[in-house]
Amino acid sequence: MLTPVILSGGAGTRLWPVSREAHPKPFMMLPEGRSLLQKTLLRVAGIPGVQRVLTLTNREYFFKTKDEYTAVKAAADLAFDYVLEPCGRNTAPAIAMAALRLLEADGPEATLLVLPADHLIEDQAGFERAVQQAAHLARDGYLVTFGIQPNYPETGFGYIETGETLAADAGNGGETVACASGLAPCLVKCFVEKPDFMTATEYVACGRFLWNSGMFCFKAETFLDALREHAPEVHERALRCWEATACDSAPVELDGTHFANMPDISIDYAVMEKAARVAVVPGDFGWSDIGSWSAVSELTPPDEMGNRVAGEAVLVDSTNCYVQSDGRLVAAVGVDNLIVVDTPDALLIANRDRAQDVKKVVQELKLLDHEAYRLHRTVSRPWGTYTVLEEGRGFKMKRIVVKPGAALSLQMHHHRSEHWVVVSGTARVVNGDGEILVRTNESTYIPAGTPHRLINPGVIDLVMIEVQSGEYLGEDDIVRFDDRYGRA
Incomplete structure (x- = not known):
């Protein structure tokens, strides 16, 4: 019943200009050619016995996430489940919704392995051993976190002070399972905020402190009970949100009004720092949160x-x-x-x-309302991508790529007309009351105020150049009448 729960989101502002609000850190491509999200998926696909992955992400990232997963052939045998957030509300509300989803699906034995989508781990075998130990502790009723052996005084991480050592066979019915570091799991004495350099140096020297990795393992029922005791407002509002959500749909889209009313609070503040039965599994498996360009x-x-x-x-x-x-x-x-x-x-x-x-x-760009904090020049959409090639007063040029079988919404613009030139592939174009096929090196014109739609009926990407002309060319000048992706 161990189900990895991947938390995918967050702007990753320290990794601007690659990470942006509409293209957050988990989608960042590494030099080897895979994104952080794909690396996380491969990591959980390697855990013995894992059959399903639950991903929590913003609804705006859903289609991009699906595309990223589809490209990872090694994870093709996994079942994928999604819970989509209408807005960000930190880790405690997100994990509460994941726990409710898995408790409903798998019953009291449902166990969550909560992993951020933007970490790297070099030692897969060591990670799997740590997960095995954590899962045994979770089944014994512990809330488990993973602590990383610090090898230098880092001021950008929180720390965990270890307390009493648990028996090497704790939660494992007498069978010894060593941690990845060779150390036994411990009770957590306390969580510590990001320290200054001198304090961090003392923490590393004394040997009682671990980096707080932000990874967790616990039974859904155990976590929800702790949430009810230590953060009752979060628990109550999570239940209300779940009751108002259409949970039989796929993916599950959380009710927007109720979720927006959830407190913005981390799992550490809400539960882990207050609960009694909290254990930490020490690990030394090459972990990095890729939190800055130095990393x-x-x-x-x-x-x-x-x-x-x-x-x-x-x-x-x-x-x-x-x-x-x-x-x-x-x-x-x-x-x-x-x-x-x-x-x-x-x-x-x-x-x-x-x-x-x-x-x-990024903070300065937000104050200036500069779109570079939010968008790249190439923007992902459920149907494909568009790239702004050039723009000036009264015009904008885009390169549009539509995936096979995909379609843009049936839409209309008040302030701009569009000229489409097909570079490769074939386009089926709805233009007012008519419908035509536009092939390579052919074009068509969409007057302002005309309902229109672009469809790729072929089996290869449709690539076209769009030239917009008008007095206003903002992306918000779109009236959608119908959309396959729920945006109308």
């Missing part, structure tokens, strides 16, 4: 000058730099200790010692 840079081996490059770069008399480029050559001369991340529409240059402060850029 990302460690995934690329350095050259003889200490530079790390992902993409194409020429570095002259430069040392200890990380350069990541998405499609353009980056050149640097005589610089040291820099982070350079280049995307098609934004460039980040930062001192490596200030990697944690990249989130302040």
Whole structure:
């Protein structure tokens, strides 16, 4: 009954400009060619006995998540279940909804393995051993968290102070199961907020503290009982939300009004810091939360000058730099200790010692209402993607890619007309009362105020260029009459 619960969301503001509100950190592609979300899925697919994965994510990320999972062939035998949030409300409400879903589906023995979608783990075997130990403790009624053996004084993580050591066979009916680190699980004495450097140094030196990984394991019933005792408001509102939600649908879309009224609170504050039977399984399985560009840079081996490059770069008399480029050559001369991340529409240059402060850029962009905090130049949609190629006063050009069998909504624009030119594939176009096929190197025109729809009837991607003309070209000038993806 162990079901991995993948929490997928969060803007990852310290990883801007790659991570953005509409393309958050779990979708970030690593140098090896897989996203963090895909790596998480592969990790849980390797756990013996796992047959189903429950993913909690925002409804705006659902179709992108499905596409990411479909591309992971090694996980093809898994069953996928989804609970979709209308807005973010932190980890306690999210995990409460997951627990209610699994309790309803699997009964009292339902056990959750809660994993953020944006972590990396190098030692799969060690991770699986730690999960096995945690699952046994969870079946014995413990709320279990995973603590990571610290190897340096990190100020960006919370810490767990370990208490009394549990028996090596705790929760396992007498059969000894060693942790990945070789240490026995312990009771948690307390959780500690992110410390300053001197305090973190003391924590690492004394040996009683572990990094708080944000991963958990417990029975659904145990967690909900603890939530009722220690965060009754969260528990009560979670029940109301679940009762108001159409739970027999797939995916499960949480009731928007009730979920928006849930308190914004983490599982640590709501339950883990208050409950009595909380255990920690120590682990040393190559864990990283990829929380900054400094952490990302460690995934690329350095050259003889200490530079790390992902993409194409020429570095002259430069040392200890990380350069990541998405499609353009980056050149640097005589610089040291820099982070350079280049995307098609934004460039980040930062001192490596200030990697944690990249989130302040996002804060400034939000204050300016600049769309670069929210969107990339290429934007994912349920039907495919669009890329803004060029725009100016009164016009915008896009490259649109529609997946086989997919369709845009039946829609209309008040302020703009559109000219479509098919580059490859075949388009079926609804234009007012008519419907036509538009083939490669052919075009059609959509006047403003005309209901229209674009469909790919073929088995290959439909690629086309769209030229918009009008007095207002914002994405909110869309009136949807019908939509396959529930956006009408």
